[in-house]
Amino acid sequence: MPEERRRxxxxxxxxxxxxxxxxxxxxxxxxxxxxxxxxxxYYHFDSKESMLDEILSTFLDELWxxxxxxxxxRLGPRETIEALVxxxxxxxxxxxxxxxxxxxxxxHLAGQPxxxxxxxxxxxxxxxxxxxxxxxxxDGVFRADxxxxxxxxxxxxxxxxxxxxxxxGARHRPEEIxxxxxxxxxxxxxxxx
Numbered sequence: 001m002p003e004e005r006r007r008x009x010x011x012x013x014x015x016x017x018x019x020x021x022x023x024x025x026x027x028x029x030x031x032x033x034x035x036x037x038x039x040x041x042y043y044h045f046d047s048k049e050s051m052l053d054e055i056l057s058t059f060l061d062e063l064w065x066x067x068x069x070x071x072x073x074r075l076g077p078r079e080t081i082e083a084l085v086x087x088x089x090x091x092x093x094x095x096x097x098x099x100x101x102x103x104x105x106x107x108h109l110a111g112q113p114x115x116x117x118x119x120x121x122x123x124x125x126x127x128x129x130x131x132x133x134x135x136x137x138x139d140g141v142f143r144a145d146x147x148x149x150x151x152x153x154x155x156x157x158x159x160x161x162x163x164x165x166x167x168x169g170a171r172h173r174p175e176e177i178x179x180x181x182x183x184x185x186x187x188x189x190x191x192x193x
Contacts, residue, residue: 006044009034010013010058013051014097022052022105035129052101053114059098060121063091077136081155082182084129088159089174089181092166099163157184 002174011182012033016025027048031038045051066087092099110119126148129152138144159181166177 001045009041009044011084011097013048013157014055014095014101016098017052017055018100018104022101022109024035027111041173049114052105052109054114055098056102056106056109057117058103059091059095060117060155062094063087064121066123067128068183077132077141081186082178083135084132085155085159085182085185086175086178088129089162089166089178092163093168096163096166096168101158101159106158123180126152146182158185159173 008028008031013025013030016030016033017057025048026038027041028038030048030051031041045054058185067084070080070083070087073080073083106115106122109115112120130148133142133146135153137144137146137148162177162181172180
């Protein structure tokens with residue numbers, strides 16, 4: 001039961017951090033969200049920083065487990081992009097609040113020793129996506145006139161911003177949303193003649 005309670009506390013903390021921001025969130029606010037005294041949180045965590053660290057590291061560990069499996073499959077460039085986008089939406093489904101926190105806080109936190117892994121993850125993320133796009137251009141799968149870095153930013157931001165509106169268990173499953181996004185990104189929205 002203690003492990004289940006710990007997960008419940010982390011989920012509540014993630015929601016509060018996502019809405020209020022890390023710096024603006026107090027331990028008392030997290031405790032209020034779960035109906036306990038602020039001091040009782042210290043039974044489970046030594047600080048709000050520890051809570052944030054566990055939220056972000058858990059999300060990134062799962063994200064990279066999925067991404068690494070996609071990259072290890074050695075799919076074609078288009079199929080790799082499709083699989084990375086789909087995996088991203090699955091992670092938004094599993095860790096929506098953590099994704100929102102990561103988007104808002106990662107740049108600021110990455111400069112702190114405890115959160116150095118955020119900068120490492122960002123570089124690994126960029127390498128995976130840029131490498132796939134470059135391979136797609138070189139293989140003639142993607143247009144040769146693409147600005148690779150701009151394309152990467154567009155796709156990345158288009159996908160991850162979904163954490164601001166997506167709600168797990170809503171009308172569309174993550175795979176359906178990924179399919180729609182991919183259709184728009186890879187095939188456009190205009191009718192073809």
